[in-house]
Amino acid sequence: MKFDKKDILGMKDLSVEEINLILETAESFLEISTREIKKVPTLRGKTIINLFYEASTRTRTSFEIAGKRLSADTINISASTSSVVKGETLIDTARNLEAMHPDIIVIRHSAAGAPHLLASLVKQSIINAGDGAHEHPTQALLDMMTIKEKKGRLKGLKIAIVGDIAHSRVARSNIYGLTKMGAEVLLAGPATMLPRDIDQMGVKVFNKIEDAIDGADVVMMLRIQLEREKQNIFPSLREYAQRYCLNRKNIALAKKDVIVMHPGPLNRGVEISPDIADDPSYSVILDQVNNGVAVRMALLYLLGGGHE
Amino acid sequence: MKFDKKDILGMKDLSVEEINLILETAESFLEISTREIKKVPTLRGKTIINLFYEASTRTRTSFEIAGKRLSADTINISASTSSVVKGETLIDTARNLEAMHPDIIVIRHSAAGAPHLLASLVKQSIINAGDGAHEHPTQALLDMMTIKEKKGRLKGLKIAIVGDIAHSRVARSNIYGLTKMGAEVLLAGPATMLPRDIDQMGVKVFNKIEDAIDGADVVMMLRIQLEREKQNIFPSLREYAQRYCLNRKNIALAKKDVIVMHPGPLNRGVEISPDIADDPSYSVILDQVNNGVAVRMALLYLLGGGHE
Amino acid sequence: MKFDKKDILGMKDLSVEEINLILETAESFLEISTREIKKVPTLRGKTIINLFYEASTRTRTSFEIAGKRLSADTINISASTSSVVKGETLIDTARNLEAMHPDIIVIRHSAAGAPHLLASLVKQSIINAGDGAHEHPTQALLDMMTIKEKKGRLKGLKIAIVGDIAHSRVARSNIYGLTKMGAEVLLAGPATMLPRDIDQMGVKVFNKIEDAIDGADVVMMLRIQLEREKQNIFPSLREYAQRYCLNRKNIALAKKDVIVMHPGPLNRGVEISPDIADDPSYSVILDQVNNGVAVRMALLYLLGGGHE
Numbered sequence: 011m012k013f014d015k016k017d018i019l020g021m022k023d024l025s026v027e028e029i030n031l032i033l034e035t036a037e038s039f040l041e042i043s044t045r046e047i048k049k050v051p052t053l054r055g056k057t058i059i060n061l062f063y064e065a066s067t068r069t070r071t072s073f074e075i076a077g078k079r080l081s082a083d084t085i086n087i088s089a090s091t092s093s094v095v096k097g098e099t100l101i102d103t104a105r106n107l108e109a110m111h112p113d114i115i116v117i118r119h120s121a122a123g124a125p126h127l128l129a130s131l132v133k134q135s136i137i138n139a140g141d142g143a144h145e146h147p148t149q150a151l152l153d154m155m156t157i158k159e160k161k162g163r164l165k166g167l168k169i170a171i172v173g174d175i176a177h178s179r180v181a182r183s184n185i186y187g188l189t190k191m192g193a194e195v196l197l198a199g200p201a202t203m204l205p206r207d208i209d210q211m212g213v214k215v216f217n218k219i220e221d222a223i224d225g226a227d228v229v230m231m232l233r234i235q236l237e238r239e240k241q242n243i244f245p246s247l248r249e250y251a252q253r254y255c256l257n258r259k260n261i262a263l264a265k266k267d268v269i270v271m272h273p274g275p276l277n278r279g280v281e282i283s284p285d286i287a288d289d290p291s292y293s294v295i296l297d298q299v300n301n302g303v304a305v306r307m308a309l310l311y312l313l314g315g316g317h318e
Numbered sequence: 319m320k321f322d323k324k325d326i327l328g329m330k331d332l333s334v335e336e337i338n339l340i341l342e343t344a345e346s347f348l349e350i351s352t353r354e355i356k357k358v359p360t361l362r363g364k365t366i367i368n369l370f371y372e373a374s375t376r377t378r379t380s381f382e383i384a385g386k387r388l389s390a391d392t393i394n395i396s397a398s399t400s401s402v403v404k405g406e407t408l409i410d411t412a413r414n415l416e417a418m419h420p421d422i423i424v425i426r427h428s429a430a431g432a433p434h435l436l437a438s439l440v441k442q443s444i445i446n447a448g449d450g451a452h453e454h455p456t457q458a459l460l461d462m463m464t465i466k467e468k469k470g471r472l473k474g475l476k477i478a479i480v481g482d483i484a485h486s487r488v489a490r491s492n493i494y495g496l497t498k499m500g501a502e503v504l505l506a507g508p509a510t511m512l513p514r515d516i517d518q519m520g521v522k523v524f525n526k527i528e529d530a531i532d533g534a535d536v537v538m539m540l541r542i543q544l545e546r547e548k549q550n551i552f553p554s555l556r557e558y559a560q561r562y563c564l565n566r567k568n569i570a571l572a573k574k575d576v577i578v579m580h581p582g583p584l585n586r587g588v589e590i591s592p593d594i595a596d597d598p599s600y601s602v603i604l605d606q607v608n609n610g611v612a613v614r615m616a617l618l619y620l621l622g623g624g625h626e
Numbered sequence: 627m628k629f630d631k632k633d634i635l636g637m638k639d640l641s642v643e644e645i646n647l648i649l650e651t652a653e654s655f656l657e658i659s660t661r662e663i664k665k666v667p668t669l670r671g672k673t674i675i676n677l678f679y680e681a682s683t684r685t686r687t688s689f690e691i692a693g694k695r696l697s698a699d700t701i702n703i704s705a706s707t708s709s710v711v712k713g714e715t716l717i718d719t720a721r722n723l724e725a726m727h728p729d730i731i732v733i734r735h736s737a738a739g740a741p742h743l744l745a746s747l748v749k750q751s752i753i754n755a756g757d758g759a760h761e762h763p764t765q766a767l768l769d770m771m772t773i774k775e776k777k778g779r780l781k782g783l784k785i786a787i788v789g790d791i792a793h794s795r796v797a798r799s800n801i802y803g804l805t806k807m808g809a810e811v812l813l814a815g816p817a818t819m820l821p822r823d824i825d826q827m828g829v830k831v832f833n834k835i836e837d838a839i840d841g842a843d844v845v846m847m848l849r850i851q852l853e854r855e856k857q858n859i860f861p862s863l864r865e866y867a868q869r870y871c872l873n874r875k876n877i878a879l880a881k882k883d884v885i886v887m888h889p890g891p892l893n894r895g896v897e898i899s900p901d902i903a904d905d906p907s908y909s910v911i912l913d914q915v916n917n918g919v920a921v922r923m924a925l926l927y928l929l930g931g932g933h934e
């Protein structure tokens with residue numbers, strides 16, 4: 011199968027076949043990062059721009075490492091040091107970058123839809139590295155790769171996602187992706203953190219964490235944005251932790267071989283207890299990070315038209 | 319002809335022969351950025367430092383891409399993340415960088431003359447990427463390259479530059495360069511934005527935009543610094559736009575095949591109306607950006623002593 | 627001799643043999659930075675992360691240039707643009723970076739012991755690029771390389787270190803290193819800037835600069851942190867300069883062929899008079915910077931297991 015998408019904007023747009031191709035390509039790239047010489051000439055002479063309007067260590071670093079291991083030239087632009095301070099619109103920035111002939115632009119932006127706007131304006135490939143509370147497809151793909159790696163499949167698995175669903179691009183992308191691949195997705199969170207009509211996305215919705223993780227193969231905990239406490243979306247961090255923190259007690263409701271995931275960075279003691287986060291018999295959090303580099307290599311490769 | 323300048327500090331210092339050599343070299347580099355593998359080994363093992371004391375997306379990115387496409391190692395230093403916060407003087411920074419054996423230092427600084435000071439202190443080649451309201455020679459060179467590309471020549475052309483001439487390093491460098499190459503330069507702007515004695519630079523000066531663009535082959539609009547509104551240099555943005563915005567009506571005064579230029583970022587609706595900025599029959603703004611990478615590759619090549 | 631340390635955390639941990647091996651390796655790398663093509667393929671395909679939680683021009687740039695001249699892929703992460711703003715702990719950051727398979731992590735952090743914590747958590751090699759007021763081993767190594775270069779040896783030399791000893795990681799690392807190599811170390815500074823029990827480190831301690839530099843082969847001046855003035859650690863900068871500034875008068879007390887060192891950035895007129903700092907018959911400050919790149923190349927080479 012040939013991959014013929016120009017952009018990776020969201021899990022909503024990807025077909026089952028495309029997702030399978032990306033995951034298989036990523037699996038084949040996993041080995042490069044364990045070599046003595048972690049570099050292949052695949053994308054030599056290609057230019058990749060990481061255009062980050064929001065601070066990020068892990069996603070930007072993951073993309074930069076992925077690009078460099080494929081021998082691409084990588085250019086970082088962050089909002090704080092860019093001419094964004096001069097008030098340039100995203101449209102003008104996009105057209106300007108286009109005129110410098112990059113091959114791929116990776117964008118993170120606080121506004122939902124920014125990557126889609128960019129993709130409609132420029133002929134280069136765009137990868138969405140997170141847009142507002144909308145989508146974060148590379149996170150969902152690395153999550154799916156990790157689940158497949160541990161469980162051998164996605165289809166038929168019972169996967170709980172717990173936390174602030176409404177404000178989470180990670181949740182949204184995973185819901186699109188996992189339901190498409192045939193998994194059963196169960197959500198839990200306070201009513202203020204559950205989007206209306208969310209049940210129309212083909213998921214089951216609960217208020218209690220216990221109901222969602224009961225019998226789960228996978229539990230995915232979302233990061234609480236600590237600044238939301240002030241917005242009265244939930245009463246207090248302490249109360250949130252009492253009701254929704256994944257801990258030794260409630261994890262016992264899940265399947266015995268349940269795996270625990272988190273997109274990071276972790277608020278230990280808020281959404282996840284430290285002993286669960288650091289217990290290798292449950293936690294696959296670092297496998298997610300490892301697979302993240304491979305998924306991004308796969309996407310850069312598939313979009314960059316590389317060949318060894 | 320051999321290029322034997324150590325530095326590129328301003329258009330004032332460049333001879334007609336040197337300008338022609340730079341433009342011809344840039345034209346020959348243009349094609350590299352359209353290749354499948356956009357990279358030549360010309361400057362392999364050379365170190366280029368981008369030392370930016372002012373925020374910039376396009377200029378820094380353009381230099382970084384130019385360096386990487388020539389296979390140089392590029393190092394970015396921006397004021398906000400540098401030991402400038404420790405109060406180190408430019409002189410000490412320069413001497414320190416020199417001791418690390420870079421080949422070329424590209425500098426942008428808010429103080430006019432900073433690149434010249436640097437050039438007098440260190441043995442490496444210095445490229446001025448903009449110093450205060452003084453010069454921005456790489457912008458003028460890419461502008462001249464774009465005019466030559468579209469009009470076939472510079473000599474004898476009627477070129478209008480409109481806006482805040484007094485505070486514009488782009489205007490100053492273009493005035494030096496274009497008059498040297500035999501073009502006729504006409505300026506327009508409010509009296510508070512025209513430097514005294516500017517007519518001694520061999521240009522014609524007008525207050526009305528209409529007088530400057532009448533019969534022009536090229537109209538170059540300058541960016542208004544929005545923060546100047548508070549300084550009472552002009553009454554209001556609205557009044558400025560009413561008098562100096564390039565639009566469908568006044569552009570009709572220029573030659574039929576007039577081209578419109580802007581160094582970016584654009585204030586749409588202030589100095590240029592959106593329909594002119596985005597009309598491909600007038601606007602060559604993105605050609606400027608494209609040529610910018612080629613001009614910077616040419617300068618890095620000529621100063622870096624590269625050879626394929 | 628084979629170098630078998632995993633990390634470079636401080637001079638306290640290095641043996642005389644290890645220090646000699648590092649210095650000899652650095653001397654052999656010095657020549658690369660003077661070549662026409664300043665690059666060797668030694669660390670091709672290795673990933674080096676520069677993780678800087680404090681602003682730095684020279685140290686970060688020195689490490690980045692060192693890595694690139696060895697053909698490694700270098701990734702910069704600075705606190706201001708990183709997910710540190712999301713409150714991620716150093717531990718989680720470390721584990722995440724580890725999962726991306728870098729080979730070496732260079733860390734600067736305001737907390738003493740941060741590099742040691744990192745080294746105990748991850749399997750990659752850690753280089754301490756400065757931790758709080760604790761250690762700055764690469765600075766001490768480049769200082770020792772410079773002294774050896776100028777004096778032919780370290781053993782038996784009389785070396786004065788003057789300034790804010792208590793808050794200086796440079797002083798601490800040099801005291802460990804120089805005493806270990808058989809030099810005689812003499813300290814001078816105001817009582818508030820001398821750590822208690824410092825004489826137990828095998829050094830002589832004075833309050834007057836004159837007593838320390840009397841007959842010295844080497845005088846190393848420390849940078850005064852200007853912000854300390856407000857903390858009442860010394861009465862005023864002016865008084866500090868009157869008592870502790872190295873100048874034409876007090877330098878005459880040292881040996882005729884004394885060399886003057888400073889880790890930079892300089893406060894000219896505070897801890898060192900400009901005429902001494904810029905006098906090539908005394909100052910070896912820029913040799914320190916030059917040797918800094920070579921020392922860092924040596925460490926990256928020794929830890930990265932490179933071979934040409």
